[in-house]
Amino acid sequence: MRFVDEFRDPEIIAKTSEEVRRLADPKRHYRLMEVCGGHTHAIYRFGIKDVLPSNIELIHGPGCPVCVLPMGRIDDGLSIAKNENVVFAAFGDMMRVPGTTGSPLEHKARGGDIRIVYSPSDALKLARTNPDKHIMFFAIGFETTAPSTALTLMRAKAEGIRNFSVFCNHVTIIPAIRAILDSPDMRLDAFIGPGHVSTVIGCRPYEWIAINEHKPIVVSGFEPLDMLQSIVMILRQLRDGQSKVENQYKRVVPWEGNRAALRAMAEVFQLRPYFEWRGLGFISQSALRIRDEYAQWDAEQLFQVPGVRVTDPRAAQCGEVLKGVLKPAQCKLFGRECTPEHPIGALMVSSEGSCAAYHSYEHRKEQLTSIQTVA
């Protein structure tokens, strides 16, 4: 009963779980993909799978920005950090992600000037306060984070700060969903749509999924009740033969998104022709580069990088797990060579990575009481 007291309205959760079971046609098998890594984490944390009937399968999507970043990009960023007086600044999530020559943290231990920042504006602040150094911000994230990087670059330009640059790895969620739908080994019935990405892009960009691909998508919050309600909304659509975009997370996500954030992104970024995603390969127009007007702050323009494509460690099956073809525990390295303490693949690093989430919760499930006791 560990989590029971934390739940809002356990009776409503029980009713919603019952509604899920009532709506799920026992003759069907449902494959629902949660796009966002935050949802993956929440699903394991709360034991959501345990209250679902066995014919509803949750497939973990590509929405963990640390996890989808190919190793070659980490190597490129760390190679810039080897230049004299260059500081490599990144979010804490990046610090333990392995590159070919070790993680940023290991580079720091070897003397590299690697610093954790919690905001891109703090990386800019480092540039203001360290005029003798060049601060390179290693930017990652989907549309949730990209507007903050964009505004930071606009401020750097307005203030004429020249010892600051961004190594841009921002990616966009829609092309990744399209790539998954185009993948021949992936059959999905519906999507649980990302919550916080949608505060920026709104709900309209998902309409093609409903209209052209005939798949329901429900933008969802992160609590157990949110996710169960989203699954009910999906099952109702599937039962009625509908495919619509619905917004379960109205308390946070406006249908139209955040226009100021979209304007900032459009001012600073443009789409790359293609970008490599770990596990998904090259996806056209799936990532952002810095516009030429901001070239003076673009680390890829300022520094030479190896730009080498690096394959994942041979035994690791991150790609298959990322695509949802394998479950985390089906990877040969899971829980043996690859653990949260000693991650080999990025999926084991971030708490939003499906391997780390699975390892933290599912793996020691006997210690936890799932919400099944409530439902």
Added chain:
Amino acid sequence: MCLAIPGKLVELIAGSPNLGTVEVVGVRRKVDLGLLQDDLPKPGDWVLIHVGFAMSKISEEDALDQMRTLSMLGEIEQAAQEVRGYGLEDPGGHEKPN
């Protein structure tokens, strides 16, 4: 990565139209309000914060909901650590705006 942290806007920073002081779980820090420039929050309003930038205005009720979500996800301490981290060597969060 996906953390969105609710905070209450305490004051706008004079002379810096895009900065405000927010209070999150008892910690006060400056955040950037530039992404809300179309509809700037006023002191007393609640906002959702991500990597040091306010991303959306929300109601107090929804802010408390969001706080509970973080608590349920076991991420309150991580959120507090992130917010404490804003501003780097500026532990008070009250230095003069640049």
